[in-house]
Amino acid sequence: MAELADLRITRLGEPRYDSPLAAFVAGRRTNEHYVSEDDRVLYHDTVSDLDGRAPDPHSWPSFEPGGPRRRLFFAPTRTKVGIVTCGGLCPGLNDVIRAIVMELALHYGIGEATGFRNGYLGLTPAGPDPVRLTPEVVHHINQHGGTMLGTSRGSQDAEVMVDRLVELGIDILFVIGGDGSMRGASKVVAEVARRGLEIAVIGVPKTIDNDIPFIGQSFGFVTAFSRAAQSISVAMVEAQAAVGGVGLVKLMGRHSGFIACYAALANHEADFVLIPEVPFALDGPNGLLNCLHQRVKERGSAVVVVAEGAGQDLLELSGATDESGNARFADIGVHLRDSITRYFAEQGSALTLKYVEPSYAIRSVRPDPHDAVYCLRLAQSAVHAGMAGRTDMVVGRRHNRFIHVPISLVISERYSVAPDGDLWMAVLEQTAQPVDMTL
Ligand code: ATP
Numbered sequence: 060m061a062e063l064a065d066l067r068i069t070r071l072g073e074p075r076y077d078s079p080l081a082a083f084v085a086g087r088r089t090n091e092h093y094v095s096e097d098d099r100v101l102y103h104d105t106v107s108d109l110d111g112r113a114p115d116p117h118s119w120p121s122f123e124p125g126g127p128r129r130r131l132f133f134a135p136t137r138t139k140v141g142i143v144t145c146g147g148l149c150p151g152l153n154d155v156i157r158a159i160v161m162e163l164a165l166h167y168g169i170g171e172a173t174g175f176r177n178g179y180l181g182l183t184p185a186g187p188d189p190v191r192l193t194p195e196v197v198h199h200i201n202q203h204g205g206t207m208l209g210t211s212r213g214s215q216d217a218e219v220m221v222d223r224l225v226e227l228g229i230d231i232l233f234v235i236g237g238d239g240s241m242r243g244a245s246k247v248v249a250e251v252a253r254r255g256l257e258i259a260v261i262g263v264p265k266t267i268d269n270d271i272p273f274i275g276q277s278f279g280f281v282t283a284f285s286r287a288a289q290s291i292s293v294a295m296v297e298a299q300a301a302v303g304g305v306g307l308v309k310l311m312g313r314h315s316g317f318i319a320c321y322a323a324l325a326n327h328e329a330d331f332v333l334i335p336e337v338p339f340a341l342d343g344p345n346g347l348l349n350c351l352h353q354r355v356k357e358r359g360s361a362v363v364v365v366a367e368g369a370g371q372d373l374l375e376l377s378g379a380t381d382e383s384g385n386a387r388f389a390d391i392g393v394h395l396r397d398s399i400t401r402y403f404a405e406q407g408s409a410l411t412l413k414y415v416e417p418s419y420a421i422r423s424v425r426p427d428p429h430d431a432v433y434c435l436r437l438a439q440s441a442v443h444a445g446m447a448g449r450t451d452m453v454v455g456r457r458h459n460r461f462i463h464v465p466i467s468l469v470i471s472e473r474y475s476v477a478p479d480g481d482l483w484m485a486v487l488e489q490t491a492q493p494v495d496m497t498l
């Protein structure tokens with residue numbers, strides 16, 4: 060559990076400039092637009108969590124709120140900004156890029172930013188040249204999925220990346236990426252500090268699996284599970300139309316099964332949900348194969364939703380990794396497909412199995428309106444934080460407030476579905492699958 064000290068945000072120095080935002084709301088010059096530097100967003104939202112704490116709320120764990128500051132560290136109009144997107148695709152990357160550029164231009168008078176291409180590779184001499192990002196360049200990019208800057212995996216040297224930032228005179232670097240990208244960002248921060256430079260590094264956490272802690276829901280997640288729910292519907296329609304119909308849907312979720320849970324709950328159509336956090340067996344009375352066979356006998360068809368990281372203990376792992384060092388997972392979807400096919404044949408039961416794997420069709424889409432708004436507001440919060448001289452932090456949202464979270468905290472653990480929590484309980488109630496499928 061985080062304490063107040065863990066939630067402290069690093070500042071490059073005392074603010075030096077007045078924000079131009081007051082001028083922006085001309086005719087209505089008001090303080091209300093600004094976030095008070097004394098305000099905090101409470102970490103806890105449950106009374107029992109606060110039992111035994113000192114009565115002064117200022118001593119309670121709390122986050123620095125996001126939002127525009129009256130006084131800035133970096134000069135409006137003159138600050139140089141870099142943007143990089145790293146890791147896998149996720150709906151909303153272009154929306155975040157666009158909103159950063161527009162916020163800089165419209166509110167801080169900074170008419171262009173430097174777009175580093177293909178992830179951290181673009182911050183090294185070996186990478187592609189950067190691109191100029193102006194409001195004109197980014198104007199329509201949110202009409203497309205993906206990232207206009209491209210992305211990459213693979214390790215880059217923080218010293219080399221900081222050399223590049225210095226060479227280009229970058230004052231603020233925005234990193235839009237996942238847990239690995241934030242580890243990379245943390246190394247850039249350390250190198251910047253070692254050299255005593257005044258360069259801010261601000262993260263906008265990107266994880267389609269929603270597995271980054273402390274930031275609330277990640278952008279693109281709602282879009283992703285909405286699309287995934289459509290795939291579950293497709294699988295169900297196929298299964299219901301067939302003799303011995305089984306729809307098998309493999310979704311994203313390497314370590315955290317949020318997409319599988321939410322997509323299954325969204326349309327009430329899944330009979331079994333399998334996630335990395337909850338082990339299951341194939342054999343045995345409560346194992347998947349027997350339960351699925353029973354369900355098809357009772358109802359004529361069934362739908363199984365499996366997250367890509369589920370049941371890895373049932374498979375032989377190759378030990379292979381991707382360029383960033385992440386373990387390559389064995390294919391649980393194919394393994395289930397083959398096991399189900401074999402089992403139904405052994406039982407002499409008819410089976411028509413439809414295997415649906417929509418991952419790429421989900422990662423590459425534009426965000427839905429909910430996520431589009433969220434991307435925009437996260438990006439605005441990130442720009443405000445950077446201009447105010449914050450560094451070594453990411454933006455997130457808690458209790459409906461935008462917040463600043465130290466990078467060290469978001470890479471300290473992974474957010475996952477609690478097997479004894481209310482989300483998983485909701486899934487168990489909806490699917491009526493056995494609570495313990497290993498027995
Ligand atoms: P996702 O997992 O959602 O696709 P990610 O940001 O975790 O996104 P990775 O490929 O793991 O994706 O990492 C992105 C970039 O961050 C890569 O260039 C990778 O080399 C770098 N990176 C990852 N882990 C570290 C680390 N521990 N130290 C420095 N750089 C890292």
Ligand code: MG
Binds near residue numbers: 238
């Ligand atoms: Mg990752």
